[in-house]
Amino acid sequence: MAKGGEAVDLVYHLLTMPFTMAPLHLPPRVTVTLEAPRGTFTKRRADGSLDFVSPLPSPFNYGYLEGTVAPDGDPLDAIVLGPRRRLGERIDTEVLAVYGFLDRGQLDPKLVCGPPPLRAVDRRAVERFFWAYERLKRVIQRMRGQSEPTRALGWLPFTTRGSS
Numbered sequence: 460m461a462k463g464g465e466a467v468d469l470v471y472h473l474l475t476m477p478f479t480m481a482p483l484h485l486p487p488r489v490t491v492t493l494e495a496p497r498g499t500f501t502k503r504r505a506d507g508s509l510d511f512v513s514p515l516p517s518p519f520n521y522g523y524l525e526g527t528v529a530p531d532g533d534p535l536d537a538i539v540l541g542p543r544r545r546l547g548e549r550i551d552t553e554v555l556a557v558y559g560f561l562d563r564g565q566l567d568p569k570l571v572c573g574p575p576p577l578r579a580v581d582r583r584a585v586e587r588f589f590w591a592y593e594r595l596k597r598v599i600q601r602m603r604g605q606s607e608p609t610r611a612l613g614w615l616p617f618t619t620r621g622s623s
Contacts, residue, residue: 482616483557483568489537491550491572495521497543504533513595518588520544524570531565540573540581554619558585559612562596563605568615586613 494510495502497520502511520543523534539550555577560567571577571585589611596609 482618485554485557485570485617485619487619488551488553489524489570489572491520491522491537491539491552491570492525493520493522493539493544493546493548493550496546496548499546503546515591518584520550522550529567531562531567533567535570536567537570537572538585540571540577554617556582556585557615557617558589559615560589560593561608561610561612563600563609564607586611 494504495517497518498516500513500516501509502513502517502521504510519538519540521536521538523536525534527535529535539552540555544550550572552572553575554570554572555575556571558569558571560569569589571581573581593609593611600607600609
């Protein structure tokens with residue numbers, strides 16, 4: 460029988476393996492609705508209700524794609540690189556990358572959007588952000604008595620329509 464940590468790791472690998480093996484198929488451009496502009500401390504849900512209060516300001520514009528459903532049941536999340544934008548603004552932007560996240564045992568991929576190319580400095584900033592976000596979410600989950608796995612999965616393969 461697997462010990463607690465081993466069981467969590469096994470569940471994590473079983474949940475993420477099929478998702479990380481095949482690339483996501485995405486349009487080259489998407490429209491992101493902003494729910495947390497860069498520099499804010501709060502994240503709102505699609506219905507406008509408060510979702511999350513952070514002890515640190517968001518380093519990115521954070522939003523979602525209307526009319527989509529991610530594996531976690533919420534709209535597909537996206538971060539938009541660049542200067543601060545307005546809450547509720549709809550931004551037509553290019554998909555540059557996909558960062559994988561496992562939130563309370565549910566796959567929760569994040570599109571990384573903005574003007575191309577994705578620079579190394581932005582790539583590192585996204586990685587650092589989700590590394591810290593993972594730890595913060597785990598603390599909150601422990602305080603709430605939740606034990607589902609939460610992990611930053613790293614960069615996921617993806618293709619855009621029309622690409623080979």
